[in-house]
Amino acid sequence: MSVVDTLQERGFIQQLTHEEEIKELLAKEKITFYVGFDPTADSLHVGHFxxxxxxxxxxxxxxxxICLIGGGTAMVGDPSGKSDMRKMLTEDDIRHNGERFKKQLQxxxxxxxxxxxxxNNAEWLMELNYVQFLREIGVHFSVNRMLTAECFKQRLERGLSFLEFNYMLMQAYDFLELHRRYNCAMQLGGDDQWSNILQGVDLIRxxxxxxxxxxxxxxxTTSDGRKMGKTEKGAVWLDAEKTSPYDFYQYWRNIDDADVEKCLALLTFLPMDEVRRLGSLxxxxxxxxxxILAFEVTKLIHGEEAAFKSQQAAEALFGGAGALDNAPTVTIEPALISTKLLDVLAFTGIVTSKSEGRRLIIQGGLYIGNNKITDxxxxxxxxxxxxxxLLVRKGKKNYHRIVIQS
Known part of the structure; x- marks a missing residue:
């Protein structure tokens, strides 16, 4: 089985530029390929998975x-899938974020x-001579064709800056530069990058x-078309400091039944026979x-020990077994005893605000141990x-532990 067969069987592939050629190439030769990552945050997230x-x-x-950090393109911003122009980053921000990415990619x-x-495409993009770039690269791009690209159509009504309009040329040039430097023959990316990828393929040819x-x-995405990796707290990050291994584990433990088989196929290395067996439950x-999904995915991102501890914590909270020490825990000073519970929950971040805490209590969704809080x-x-x-429960499945500082 070739890698194309593997990717197709597991549900990865959306579009191919030259399907038969690609299948033959990857079956017979070993190639260099690339995927780009814009360093717009200091961690990758579930969307990069x-x-x-x-x-x-x-x-x-x-x-x-080739893992290409978009140090140069991040100075411009990719309009793909965005309704607003991206925030400009400094070179120091971009360098720092790229270093963090490499640790996660490893x-x-x-x-x-x-x-x-x-x-890092800053290596060649930051040194470009603009007139030379236009003469060498810009001459091969049709504005009419560019404007039909989905990434631009979405922005035209709200306003598309000339800065962002250059992004497609820059990404195509990245592919050309990687081809020249490393004999890179293929670009992989999310389906929202299809228009940009086509331009790079055409430019090299x-x-x-x-x-x-x-x-x-x-x-x-979920079975109803929503992007995965979002919670009430925001994005599900791959950095343990931004999304704890336990919260990461719980995200996958609580996905919809309809999404389990797809996620097992896409986000684990379990054999497909096992994926299909589990998906039929x-x-x-x-x-x-x-x-199994939650454990395997957490193991990939945070390591086996963190996955095991997260599993133990979940069993402790939901099954009455395991080690509560592994549950998400906050420590408070003794002086907070006998103050308002709502204030303590907001202070520790267990609720995002006092208003959220009030809503939970009014709706009957806040528990201390097994006791519902009604006041x-x-x-x-x-x-x-x-x-x-003590154990705080928000809704049916969101647990936190509060301990008193000794």
Whole structure:
């Protein structure tokens, strides 16, 4: 089975520029390919997960990945899928974010002995001569054709800056530059990058008279079309300091039943026979598949020990077994005892605001242990604590532990 067959069977592939050529090429040769990451934050998030998995599958099949940090393009901003212009970053921000990305990518990609390359397009984009760039690259782009691209159509009504209009040329030039430097033959990206990828493929064929290819993978969405990786707290990050391993585990443990098989196929390396077996489970048995999904995904991102501890914490909270020490825990000073429970919950961040806490109480969604809190004026009293700790439950599945500082 070729890597294209693997990616198709697992549900990755959305579009291919030259399907038969790509299948033959990847089956017979080992190529260099690239995926771009805009360093607009100091951590990757769940939205990048498919790109990381696709790169890992390709490398396992013997192909060499280039992880391209968009240090130059991040100074401009990609309009794809965006309703507003992106915030401008400093060079120091971009450098710092790129370093953080590499640490996270190393869980998936082997960079030793030249098996993978980490590149930054600032290396060539920041030194470009604008007139020379227009003469060499801009001459090959049709404005009429560019304006038909989905990424631009979405922005035209609200306003598209000339700065962002250049993004497509810059990304196409990245592909050309990587082709020249590393013999890069293929770009992979999310399906929202299809228009940009086509331009890069076309530019290499025009400038170098060499074949080049593009492949897009499906975006990670729920069965009803919503993007995955969003919670009430915001994005689900791959950095343990931004999204704890426990919260990461719980995100996957609580996904809709209809999304379990797809996520097992896309986000784990479990054999497809096992994926299909787990995906066929119904009713209460689907929870078995969800637990396996949550463990496998957390293990990939945070390591086996963190996955095991997160699993233990979940069992402790939901099944009455395991170690509560692994549950999300906040520590308070003794002086907060006998103050308003609502104030303590807001102060510790268990609720995002006092108004959220009031809504929870009014709607019957806040518990201390097994006791429902019904009064917004309830005080945090010493008798709520057992062994110096108490358990707060928001809704059905969101638990936190409060302990008193000794």
């Amino acid at each position: 498919l790109a990381m998995m696709s790169m890992a599958h390709m490398q396992r099949a013997g192909h060499r990945p 869980r998936f990609i082997d960079f030793s002995d030249g098996k993978a390359i980490m590149a 025009r400038k170098e008279s060499n074949p080049a290819y593009g492949l897009t993978f499906t975006l990670l 119904t009713d209460k048995e689907v929870n078995i598949a969800k637990k 917004t004026e309830t005080l945090l009293s010493p008798d709520m604590f057992e062994d110096n700790g």
